[in-house]
Amino acid sequence: MIDQNAVSLDKLLNSIMDQGLSHNRQLVSYTKQIQPFNPLSVLELGKEEDRFFWKRNDNCLYLVGIGNLIELVFDRVNYQKIHEEWNALVDKAIVHNPYPVPGTGLLSFGGIAFDDRREPSTLWKNFSASQFRVPKFLFIKYNDAYYLTINFIVHAHINSDLLVQNIQQKEQQLLQDLSGLPPLGTILKEEEMDIAKWLQSIENAKQTIQNHLAEKIVLARELRLKLSSTGEMSTVVKRLIETQPKSYVFAFEQGDECFLGATPERLIRLEDDQLESMCLAGTAPRGETDMADEQVRHELLNDKKNREEHDFVVQMIRRAIERYCVDIRIPDTPTVFPLKNLQHLYTPVTAQLKRDYHIFDLVEQLHPTPALGGTPKEIALAFIRKHEPLDRGWYGAPIGWVDHRNNGEFAVAIRSGLIQSNAASLFAGCGIVKDSEVEAEYEETKIKFLPMLHVLGGK
Ligand SMILES: C=C(O[C@@H]1C=C(C(=O)O)C=C[C@H]1O)C(=O)O
Numbered sequence: 001m002i003d004q005n006a007v008s009l010d011k012l013l014n015s016i017m018d019q020g021l022s023h024n025r026q027l028v029s030y031t032k033q034i035q036p037f038n039p040l041s042v043l044e045l046g047k048e049e050d051r052f053f054w055k056r057n058d059n060c061l062y063l064v065g066i067g068n069l070i071e072l073v074f075d076r077v078n079y080q081k082i083h084e085e086w087n088a089l090v091d092k093a094i095v096h097n098p099y100p101v102p103g104t105g106l107l108s109f110g111g112i113a114f115d116d117r118r119e120p121s122t123l124w125k126n127f128s129a130s131q132f133r134v135p136k137f138l139f140i141k142y143n144d145a146y147y148l149t150i151n152f153i154v155h156a157h158i159n160s161d162l163l164v165q166n167i168q169q170k171e172q173q174l175l176q177d178l179s180g181l182p183p184l185g186t187i188l189k190e191e192e193m194d195i196a197k198w199l200q201s202i203e204n205a206k207q208t209i210q211n212h213l214a215e216k217i218v219l220a221r222e223l224r225l226k227l228s229s230t231g232e233m234s235t236v237v238k239r240l241i242e243t244q245p246k247s248y249v250f251a252f253e254q255g256d257e258c259f260l261g262a263t264p265e266r267l268i269r270l271e272d273d274q275l276e277s278m279c280l281a282g283t284a285p286r287g288e289t290d291m292a293d294e295q296v297r298h299e300l301l302n303d304k305k306n307r308e309e310h311d312f313v314v315q316m317i318r319r320a321i322e323r324y325c326v327d328i329r330i331p332d333t334p335t336v337f338p339l340k341n342l343q344h345l346y347t348p349v350t351a352q353l354k355r356d357y358h359i360f361d362l363v364e365q366l367h368p369t370p371a372l373g374g375t376p377k378e379i380a381l382a383f384i385r386k387h388e389p390l391d392r393g394w395y396g397a398p399i400g401w402v403d404h405r406n407n408g409e410f411a412v413a414i415r416s417g418l419i420q421s422n423a424a425s426l427f428a429g430c431g432i433v434k435d436s437e438v439e440a441e442y443e444e445t446k447i448k449f450l451p452m453l454h455v456l457g458g459k
Pocket residue numbers: 218220265280281282283309344371372414415427428429430431448
């Protein structure tokens with residue numbers, strides 16, 4: 001049922017203008033419930049402007065952001081500064097959102113570089129060290145309810161009628177019927193970048209671990225693709241949703257480039273002070289038959305090397321959140337989380353956030369977990385900076401959103417790629433521990449490329 005008593009946009013705007021503005025230019029965020037829409041067609045119809053997309057792993061929440069109204073851009077990663085600027089923006093805004101639904105209303109969506117101390121390469125030149133965007137239009141699907149948040153700037157001399165008319169026109173355009181999404185081509189070429197150097201870095205990591213300087217180091221590599229045509233964001237997103245139903249699907253467009261992926265890994269979800277994180281590390285392929293699959297699952301659960309790889313993550317996440325949370329619940333033993341191409345060891349984490357802390361405090365504590373960095377964190381990061389022949393950019397780092405009520409969620413941006421017109425870079429990494437074997441780790445990254453390779457037209 002759509003709320004029949006909702007305040008209309010022109011009524012809201014009139015009352016704002018009647019009351020007078022408290023700032024020269026003021027951000028207004030207006031949310032209403034709307035008729036069902038197809039998130040993918042909105043995404044496609046919004047292609048004239050920069051877009052973002054988010055699907056939660058449980059498929060309850062979809063976000064489609066169109067346009068870039070305000071962007072908080074930083075050339076370093078400073079979580080306290082991001083939080084302060086976001087808070088200041090929310091404080092000054094006029095937010096009309098009668099719906100107590102996470103993800104509705106004033107929201108910013110963005111990403112963070114894996115390591116802002118690494119020398120940046122040209123690959124990621126269009127993405128900042130951290131970047132959070134308030135869209136012009138945000139379409140939200142939460143369970144079976146559909147919402148639209150419209151954000152805009154007003155000032156004393158604005159022509160309200162014209163503003164409302166323009167907004168309504170754009171809204172109608174974005175909600176048109178669409179018969180299909182653009183086609184995708186094929187992959188013309190695949191190149192494993194710096195492969196010899198990467199294999200050598202695994203040997204070096206093993207040596208470092210054997211010398212007791214570190215316990216775990218995660219190393220990633222790049223697969224560079226040439227595509228027969230532009231990697232269309234909406235079509236790739238659609239295929240990711242279809243093929244990875246248990247993953248988060250995320251996409252952030254920046255001009256003619258788009259960083260996107262389907263990741264199973266949550267860094268943090270915060271809803272009404274309830275925190276959820278997860279430990280996901282330790283990997284095996286899927287079996288060909290049910291019986292073989294069950295066998296692989298059993299072996300993974302009992303494999304010493306993978307259990308060790310996993311345990312570093314459990315220990316670190318517990319330590320990272322202890323100061324900030326009460327009622328921390330983490331089971332003693334992992335279970336197996338199966339995906340289309342592979343399966344992981346998985347331990348869920350829940351807790352309650354203490355008062356006065358916010359989501360960026362927790363992101364700062366958690367990133368990078370030893371699922372993407374290593375143990376000890378600073379030594380692993382220094383090793384990666386020095387030896388890994390790759391600028392990770394936003395790969396392996398937090399990507400997600402925060403809303404005006406301080407709900408938010410960040411996933412770890414793995415199983416991902418950066419599409420640059422008709423080229424793309426895919427990324428995959430693996431956790432090196434003392435019992436790692438180079439060949440097996442190489443194979444593991446090969447499987448981790450498959451979800452992205454598949455949706456881009458590979459076999
Ligand atoms: C680094 C990646 O994945 C991470 C590494 C894993 C492992 O080494 O077992 C498993 C899950 C992820 O935490 C990736 O997919 O690129």
